[in-house]
Amino acid sequence: MSDAMTANPVQTRKTASPVARLVGSWLPPAVTFVIVAVLWQVVALNNPYVLPTLESVGNSMASDPHMYWANMLVTCQEIVIGAGAGILFGFLLAVAMSELPIIEKAVMPLIVVIMVTPVVAIAPALVVAFGFGMLPKYIVTGLVVFFPMLVNSLAGLRDVDQKALDVFKTLHASRWETFRDLRLPGCMPFVFAGLRIAMPLAVVGAAVAEFVAAGQQAGLGSLVTISAAQANLPVTWASIALLCLLGVVLVSLLALLRKRVLWWSDADVIGR
Amino acid sequence: MQVSNITKSFGPDEARVTVLNGVSLTIRKGEFVSLIGPSGCGKSTLLKVVAGLSDADGGSVSINGKSVAEAARRKAIGLVPQSPALLPWRTILDNVSLPIKINPAANAGRTLRDPKEILTSFGLGKAMDRYPAQLSGGMQQRAAIARAFVFDPDILLMDEPFSALDEMNRDQQRMGLLDFWQSNQKSVLFVTHSVPEAIMLSDRIVLMAAHPGRIAEIIDVDLPRPRNEALYATDAFRDLEGYVRNALRKVMEAAHV
Structure with missing residues (x-):
């Protein structure tokens, strides 16, 4: 703030110290979490067959970390391979559709038909077709993220700045040059919007895949179904907590990546 | 023409x-x-x-x-559209260099201008490494004009x-274009x-x-x-x-x- 402005009492505003701001942004959600935890404990202590106590969940994780770790790795593997392939394929198909509209006309109706079919219903059929290995799980996880990636990427590739496109046309830019220098970087805000939807869905997809296409009986989703069937509530809830953690980590990593790649799309980050 | x-x-x-x-x-x-x-x-x-x-x-x-x-x-052909249409992920210098980079086969036999020099003569010498969003509307439009001059179109x-x-900004940019065009x-x-x-x-x-x-x-x-x-x-x-x-x-x- 300039001297002229601070000298004027009307213009002066107390700006919060960094510590105060940190407290201000962390304290309200922290209070919410504490209240929920207390309520949880009250319910758990009075109804041991409905909810496990928080310390029993924690004890379960601490007593057998290796088991949880191994199952989490299986779920991670499904997410990395399955969702990774779904994201990549969704994006590449969007590129193909935006460059060759005939592909969109030919393929989009089929994709819509597949997408309105519940994944949960397809999964058992996939197990029959592809066996009890990891493949059906990759496919289910991939299917779930594929559609939001495709639709968002396609919207982004189409949302090109028309005036900039005119400049490229008068320069007789090749299709590749227009894609590399204009469409590809320009569609990134939409791609990241798609990823923001796809990332939590990837965790859902992996868990659902393990429920329905059980097969090898590994992964956090399988752990949930098996332990629930045995009424082993601490294990059930520990697995759910880890699935939740996985989602939070994925979304946070994505936010970090977005900041690196898309700094130019947030005007307030650059500052005017 | x-x-x-x-x-x-x-x-x-x-x-x-x-x-x-x-x-x-x-x-x-x-x-x-x-x-x-x-x-x-x-x-x-x-x-x-x-x-x-x-x-x-x-x-x-x-x-x-x-x-x-x-x-x-x-x-x-050098086009200056109604909006500056600069690429927000490129610096001003990289934006102005773009027409030289694109369709390089057509660069032969022409006197390309140095993007830095042209930006300086448009009064954007200090803004070269900035991004479009960091510049005022008038400066962005000047960069768009520099982008059209840089590859020496007919x-x-x-x-x-x-x-x-x-209006005030407009007059300033107009005189800037006049000065540059006259030389x-x-x-x-x-x-x-x-x-x-x-x-x-x-x-x-x-x-x-x-x-x-x-x-x-x-x-x-x-x-x-x-x-x-x-x-x-x-x-x-x-x-x-x-x-x-x-x-x-x-x-x-x-x-x-």
Whole structure:
């Protein structure tokens, strides 16, 4: 703030110290979490067959970390391979559709038909077709993220700045040059919007895949179904907590990546 | 550049609107020509046809004796659109260097300009490493003009480049363009809504009429060059401004009858 402005009492505003701001942004959600935890404990202590106590969940994780770790790795593997392939394929198909509209006309109706079919219903059929290995799980996880990636990427590739496109046309830019220098970087805000939807869905997809296409009986989703069937509530809830953690980590990593790649799309980050 | 007998219409058969009707115009090498006229007179459409962004129904355009398609292939056309249309993920320097990087096959045999030098002469020397969002609207538009000059095209097409700016900024950018153009005389076709702008910059003003879009009158601006702000206050400028405004009014009244 300039001297002229601070000298004027009307213009002066107390700006919060960094510590105060940190407290201000962390304290309200922290209070919410504490209240929920207390309520949880009250319910758990009075109804041991409905909810496990928080310390029993924690004890379960601490007593057998290796088991949880191994199952989490299986779920991670499904997410990395399955969702990774779904994201990549969704994006590449969007590129193909935006460059060759005939592909969109030919393929989009089929994709819509597949997408309105519940994944949960397809999964058992996939197990029959592809066996009890990891493949059906990759496919289910991939299917779930594929559609939001495709639709968002396609919207982004189409949302090109028309005036900039005119400049490229008068320069007789090749299709590749227009894609590399204009469409590809320009569609990134939409791609990241798609990823923001796809990332939590990837965790859902992996868990659902393990429920329905059980097969090898590994992964956090399988752990949930098996332990629930045995009424082993601490294990059930520990697995759910880890699935939740996985989602939070994925979304946070994505936010970090977005900041690196898309700094130019947030005007307030650059500052005017 | 030569435009002969361009005709263009839009819309379905029964509601077809003729946007350009037999428009012919020649721009000499190094000449600054403005297109002015009421909205709907087809001045932006004419610019699009000359830029090769839109096809005419009839007539022809040739740039240095070549078709528009051939001219585009040789990067002979520099376009300054209505909005700066800079790429937000590239620095100003990288934005201005873009036309040199794109279609490099057409770079042979021309005098490309140093992007840094051209930015400096546009008063953007300190802004080279900044991103478009960090610059004011006027500076962005200046960068867009520098981008059109940098690859030494045969003709520059400017579609109301200052229309989004406020009046004071607009005048500043206008004088900046005037200064730069007077020391780098290129053929320019400049679409504008502003009579003083057209007079200050141009060698000739092409007055267009609407319904159908056609050339109503071509007005020579025989004011001495180099010009500067002092010209606004001269009698010669005011007389010509009065004349152009009057001609514009007649064209608009005729359209309402």
